[in-house]
Amino acid sequence: MSALFEVEGLSRRFGGILAVDSVSFSLAEGEILGIIGPNGSGKSTLFNCILGQLRPTAGRVRFAGRDITGMRPSALARLGIGRTFQLLQIFPGLEVRANLLAAGQEHRGSMAGRLFGPPDAGLAEEVERMLAFFRLAHLAREPAGSLSYGQQKLLDIAMAFMAGPRLVFLDEPAGGVNPGMLAELGERLRLLNRERGASFVLIEHNIEFVMGLCSRVLVMAEGRIIAEGAPEAVRADPEVIEAYLGG
Amino acid sequence: MSAGRLAGPAIGLAVTILLLLLPLTLRGYGIYLMSLWAVLTIAAMGLNLTLGYAGQVSLAQGAFVGIGAYAAALLTTAGWPLALGMAVGVGLGLIVGWLLGYPALRVQHHYLAFVTLGANTLLFLVFRNEDWLTGGVYGIPGIPRPRIFGLATDDPLVFYYFCLAMLLLVTLALGLLLRSPWGRAFEALRENPVRAESLGIDTRRYTLLAFAIGSAVGSLAGTVYAPLVQYIDPYPFALGMSLNLLLMVVVGGSGRFFGPWLGAAIAVLLPEWLRFSEGLYLVFYALLVILVLVFLPGGLMGIAERLRLGRRPVAG
Ligand SMILES: Nc1ncnc2c1ncn2[C@@H]1O[C@H](COP(=O)(O)OP(=O)(O)O)[C@@H](O)[C@H]1O
């Protein structure tokens, strides 16, 4: 069976440093893959090269049998690849509901339909579902910027799922989320994976969170993948321990 | 709560009655000022789309008013109906506005302000130097007032109602546009372009559209401006009008739908009220702008919002 998603020899240089150094990996449909590694090991840069935010210096990226290297983020999103950023990225001045509508509206129909069609782009029900799923329904009419940090984080993730993506990249989804909300967030992600069949690649520092969610983990250090395997095995790997302690 | 919900329609009704009846009590100059207000409000609403909703700075809106004014002036003085002038003016505004959007794909904020300022100067030079087409510094005199459904609009009062009807049409069209997913995409572009792009919103296309549509609305205003003043030369379309339109948007409330209505009223009326101060008028105006920028980021419409939502914190 061929992989849903494949990265081959991806590199990215910033001046003198090789932030991502010939990284290759693949992902099967329905899989949740974790990426861990010390700060500055190139995880976010890897995401940004895959997702069209940065141009890779070398390497190829394939999705569903198609070469997507260097495609623009909006084109990737419309192919069914969602993402969140390491730092919260929402539309703070718009209502929560409008944030979700904006997240879903470009994924079907035509430009003319978006001009002359219904203002909610036919997404009213999906927005309700998403609001209920992330327990944000009571905040639908509030400006997103007035929500608590944890609620904004949930909204950010909800936006990535509005269009029913096949593959979602999450950069530190648990970062800054309080412990009480963390279990809840993990549960939401597991449900999205099981019920909607979405595959994930997630960067995460919280090792418990990764353990609970991922069947396979990649470890990055200084731009390279230094270990790969089941979370428990990786955690015990001396080279991984060395990378964290040495970093 | 119910009183708050009625406030909007009540104000709308009061303003409509005022706009319909007030000119009946005015003489020539007052009617002219109200007509000018309607025309400038149209242009400012276009800029409000580009700047206030889509977040793209433009200091060239006055030049787009000029494009429309010249299109209308040239065609109507040659005997064509104003409707053709409007179609050509708006078409040119769309095309040139789309082109003006390209720099915005590369630079933002004050750099974009400089680029659009350069574009304004370039268009001004075209109006001034291409005498064969525009009459150069001598301008175009004798611009006729249109006939609307067979009705002559030579009477200032009748022409005022034509300006008002155009303003209401533009307001309705922009209201529908901004409620549509396009409007939401513009706002997403302003709020967070990187996030918008990652959600499938083609930010390049919407940036160009925001410039094209906002500029074309400015040109539409120009096609009404020309028969209002009946004589045009290049000088009103130098930087002055662009800056003035920018201030109308900012003072009224950038990104507030009715902000330009208020902003344009102040820009048109203030010089009249401050006539006694002669040269000091600009000082007062500059002071007002500074006060609004510092204390009222939401412009004058922002005050109304705060009164209405008194209990709610204003989102930062
Ligand atoms: N835009 C950039 N310009 C220059 N260097 C960068 C840029 N982005 C990241 N880097 C560098 O690349 C390396 C990897 O950073 P990053 O991908 O953010 O790591 P991680 O997400 O694993 O913490 C770091 O050394 C960082 O300083």
Ligand SMILES: [Mg+2]
């Ligand atoms: Mg990172």
